[in-house]
Amino acid sequence: MAQVQLFGLWGSPFSCRVEIALKLKGVEYEYIEEDLSNKSPLLLQYNPIHKKVPVLVHKRKPIAESLVILEYIDETWNERNPILPHDPYERATARFWAKFIDEKCIFALWKACWSEEKEREEAAREACEHLQTLEDVLKDKRFFGGDMIGLVDIVANFMGFWLGIIEEATGVKLLTEEKYPKLYKWSEEFVNCSAIKENLPPRDKLLAYMRARYGVSITY
């Protein structure tokens, strides 16, 4: 049995985050694809509380929740490519923005893309507010982590890759170059990063999935 196993889902940004981190650290792992409509007994054993992916299993010990897993990976394989900064203030700042993205941004962006017409305006207003906040946080840095990608960049993978695909599937435009030039540029740098691009799901497959699942017709 491999020392490191990851129970994941091909199209999940949360699962992808863990793969990015493992790749950054050069950790070899066994990937196990889960079918969420038919969860494996192992998954239910390893994550009885939430029954979700991703779950990392290291030396037979399971860890759940992507933010918790990312910190564990950083602390365990700490010789190269730090995900969190060393300085306590910088660490707290990174954790704050990661939590903000997870608890506020992703949901607001998702809602803004998929809401019914009457709710969309309010949802879009909130989503844009959050995008502006991130634009201001990024400032003139190449990545949220500075010169190299860090925790916040990894956690923002939804904005870096998934959002553009959902925008294409739904026709809703949120992260535009005109409104958020720095964040837009970041998203391009992000997907071209070697540690990232090897671990993203195939674009066409994800787009087809988004269109099909939500029954959105293709318009030209």
Next chain:
Amino acid sequence: MANEVVLLDFWPSMFGIRVRIALAEKGVKYEYKEEDLKNKSPLLLQMNPVHKKIPVLIHNGRPFCESPIIVQYIDEVWKDKAPLLPSDPYQRAQARFWVDFIDKKMYDSLRKTWTTKGEEQEAAKKEFFEVLKTLEGQLGDKPFFGGDNFGYVDLSLIPFYCWFYTYETCGKFNVEAECPKFIAWVKRCLQRETVAKALPDGKKVFEFVSAMRTNLGLE
């Protein structure tokens, strides 16, 4: 440079209490500033513009928000005394997981026990007891969630206790009858001076909540 520590807080907030316990465990002297949440101070709005919430820790002029992040910061800066998180990475991950669980599950189900009535309240009570049973299972036979020592998970959970009198009175239930192991753990925590001093009296919290319930038309 002097170590200047200020805490913006609100006396019955379980999230604020976490920070007060952490600072006390580390023996850190700080200035406590009570916020009026209906009339937030310019300082709070400046220090936490994103969420505009308490608690906010200000250390040498720099703000720290979100109680789990604040407590981890305190543990990292004042690292020579009373470690709050375990040193082993796997144990640390478990501790973070359980605090995340508490934050996702306890607060919302508990809030509904005093802000709702009828069926919704019954559902909230059921959910709350499920959460407590899960936590009891995690505690097992250990004295604390951290093992032999009081730690991060314990200090993140114990502040909810000062709201139990309120939940039990509004929801008409008794936690000790259903979850005696949980209450035994509570009593062990309350033996610590840092915890006993940080938790406000449960009846005082109830008086405060009663006023709010009247405003909400629930009394």
